[in-house]
Amino acid sequence: MITVTVKLYGTLPQRMPAYDPQRGLVVTLGPGATVADLTRQLNLTAEDTGVVALDGRVAQPEDRLPNDAHIRIFQVALGG
Amino acid sequence: MKLIRVNMTDQTVQVEDVPQQYAGLGGRGLTSVMIDAEVPPQCDPLGPENKLILAPGLLSGTPLVNTGRISIGAKSPLTGGIKESNSGGKIATSLGKLGITAIVVEGRSPAGTLGMLVIDPSGNAVLKDASALKGMRTYALSAKLLQDFGPKNTVACIGPAGELQLASASIQTTDVDDRPCRAAARGGLGAVMGAKGLKAVVVSTEGKNADAIADPEAFKEAAKAIAQSIQKNPFTGQMLPALGTAGILGGVNALGAFPSYNATKGVFDGWEKISGEALAKRMQERGGKTKHMGCSQCIIHCSNEYVDEKGAYVTSSLEYETIWSMGGMIGVDDLDTIAQLDFLCDDIGLDTINTGVAMAVAMDAGHKPFGDGAAAIAMVEEVALGTDFGKILGNGPVAVGKHFNHHRVPAVKGQSIAAYDPRAMQGLGVTYATSTMGADHTAGNLLGLYLAGALKPLEPEGQADASRVAQITMAALDCIGLCILAGGVVASAKGREAMTRMLSAKLGQEMAPDAISAMGVRILQAEKGFNTKAGLTAKDDRLPRFFYEEPLPPHNTVFTVTDADLDKVYTFR
Numbered sequence A: 001m002i003t004v005t006v007k008l009y010g011t012l013p014q015r016m017p018a019y020d021p022q023r024g025l026v027v028t029l030g031p032g033a034t035v036a037d038l039t040r041q042l043n044l045t046a047e048d049t050g051v052v053a054l055d056g057r058v059a060q061p062e063d064r065l066p067n068d069a070h071i072r073i074f075q076v077a078l079g080g
Numbered sequence B: 001m002k003l004i005r006v007n008m009t010d011q012t013v014q015v016e017d018v019p020q021q022y023a024g025l026g027g028r029g030l031t032s033v034m035i036d037a038e039v040p041p042q043c044d045p046l047g048p049e050n051k052l053i054l055a056p057g058l059l060s061g062t063p064l065v066n067t068g069r070i071s072i073g074a075k076s077p078l079t080g081g082i083k084e085s086n087s088g089g090k091i092a093t094s095l096g097k098l099g100i101t102a103i104v105v106e107g108r109s110p111a112g113t114l115g116m117l118v119i120d121p122s123g124n125a126v127l128k129d130a131s132a133l134k135g136m137r138t139y140a141l142s143a144k145l146l147q148d149f150g151p152k153n154t155v156a157c158i159g160p161a162g163e164l165q166l167a168s169a170s171i172q173t174t175d176v177d178d179r180p181c182r183a184a185a186r187g188g189l190g191a192v193m194g195a196k197g198l199k200a201v202v203v204s205t206e207g208k209n210a211d212a213i214a215d216p217e218a219f220k221e222a223a224k225a226i227a228q229s230i231q232k233n234p235f236t237g238q239m240l241p242a243l244g245t246a247g248i249l250g251g252v253n254a255l256g257a258f259p260s261y262n263a264t265k266g267v268f269d270g271w272e273k274i275s276g277e278a279l280a281k282r283m284q285e286r287g288g289k290t291k292h293m294g295c296s297q298c299i300i301h302c303s304n305e306y307v308d309e310k311g312a313y314v315t316s317s318l319e320y321e322t323i324w325s326m327g328g329m330i331g332v333d334d335l336d337t338i339a340q341l342d343f344l345c346d347d348i349g350l351d352t353i354n355t356g357v358a359m360a361v362a363m364d365a366g367h368k369p370f371g372d373g374a375a376a377i378a379m380v381e382e383v384a385l386g387t388d389f390g391k392i393l394g395n396g397p398v399a400v401g402k403h404f405n406h407h408r409v410p411a412v413k414g415q416s417i418a419a420y421d422p423r424a425m426q427g428l429g430v431t432y433a434t435s436t437m438g439a440d441h442t443a444g445n446l447l448g449l450y451l452a453g454a455l456k457p458l459e460p461e462g463q464a465d466a467s468r469v470a471q472i473t474m475a476a477l478d479c480i481g482l483c484i485l486a487g488g489v490v491a492s493a494k495g496r497e498a499m500t501r502m503l504s505a506k507l508g509q510e511m512a513p514d515a516i517s518a519m520g521v522r523i524l525q526a527e528k529g530f531n532t533k534a535g536l537t538a539k540d541d542r543l544p545r546f547f548y549e550e551p552l553p554p555h556n557t558v559f560t561v562t563d564a565d566l567d568k569v570y571t572f573r
């Protein structure tokens, strides 16, 4: 099993009542889990999941998650 | 459907029916086609031959939501080309309800005089003497005008920067709370208004003479479908009301595309202190507003009201682009300072983007250290005081670069880039380079494609085509008068079909399925035609050298879209 820390942005935190913006979420996944597995486990659809940053770099859905990774998930948005 | 022509030279006002050549146009469509037809391309932008045109969108004043947008156009003193700058507030809806298709300001007031245009509830327009208002800043000015003419009016005005005819001067419009905090900021249109000797336009909000809708039932039905899709969309229905446009700040930093410290880094060290989330948290703690209606008929409410520690009003609306230009770009990570700078720019009548970037260039050249918020506030105040340096700063980043002999000036056609670095979002570079407006993110923003993973931001492939499509759509939205934040609805086939039905219902003629694209192309062609006649060439459709040469951390990429690809953007099939 691997454990990753996830921070959510935009209105995504509102979907998880227990979310603590300081600490983020600690999520446990099976070995070899990918970014797509993580978003699925968090019930985030393609419509509301924008860029996913994995240890400071933009990740693709098929990217594998290393143990202890720090992940930030942003929403899809248009320009300001 | 009438045009109000105001001749500042002989101080006359004439009303005419909209000529056939402008039928079916509003907003940017009308300003650009009219400028192309009526303004000598080689004229001095601050001379009497230029025309300043204020045109509400084609659907402003109708029941469609989010149509409180006005286009203001002229030949730009900043870019030397055509300019459309878009603002919100109440003025577009008010003009629409008066049945006024555009106000066209021509000529130039006799030297030393200052006027204002006042339009009453019947749509009658008169020019009045405004010499007593000389030098006034926009907040005090708007408050005075609304006291003198009554609260059921709305105002478009200039501050000291416009009177000084500085190339970053904005035209401010009052929002739904009567504050002059919405801006047609880009391209120095405030300087054009100042050069004409026009301090303010006061418009009644009580008009009841909107142009008829040919098929009201069909219009209502399509308008309902559009409103529903705006509400259902997570961006317009949830994120913008919760966090405002600043909600995208984290995502842009995650993409390494947030130009910081005069575009030397793509991630700002203090981004979490100035993000939409941080802004919302602070406003919740202080009793400010994170969800605020800035413009008439808006159902999104992307605006906010920033308050200080005691809960007193500081500014509205603190937007993503300003948080960048007055924050990351100059190394300031304190929202209170950024809010103060935003207020000052609105009050003086200055484009926050161009002014922030001008300060970033000055800091990069060693004039002041990055991150020095107090120095930034003092610099902006210098603009209003009209000091020598204030005038240079108020003329924008290119003027500042020349003054300091500093080459790192992130501007195209004289206008600064916005809050997306072209090296980390190549398509934004295409838009900045090729847009008829100079570097303008609203002309064709591809952020949505990057965040959704539909286009690779660092690769040159596909960027020119994507920018062309976006530029066509944005031009059409600016013509219709739909807020571009709501514009995502026309990206879907269903939304586009509803919008086409609505235009048919409004105009009483069946529109072709590609009518929206055709509208956008017509506008871009008129603009490009004007710019070519004004003397702009392919050389003006290029980014500054340093974007091709200096890699941007963290991706360490440069801008790699070829000149040949840039030159194809304005090729329309």
Ligand code: SF4
Residues within 6 Å of the ligand: B066, B068, B088, B089, B292, B293, B294, B295, B298, B299, B300, B301, B302, B303, B483, B484, B485, B486
């Ligand atoms: S979303 Fe924002 S900019 Fe657009 S109409 Fe509403 S308040 Fe104005």
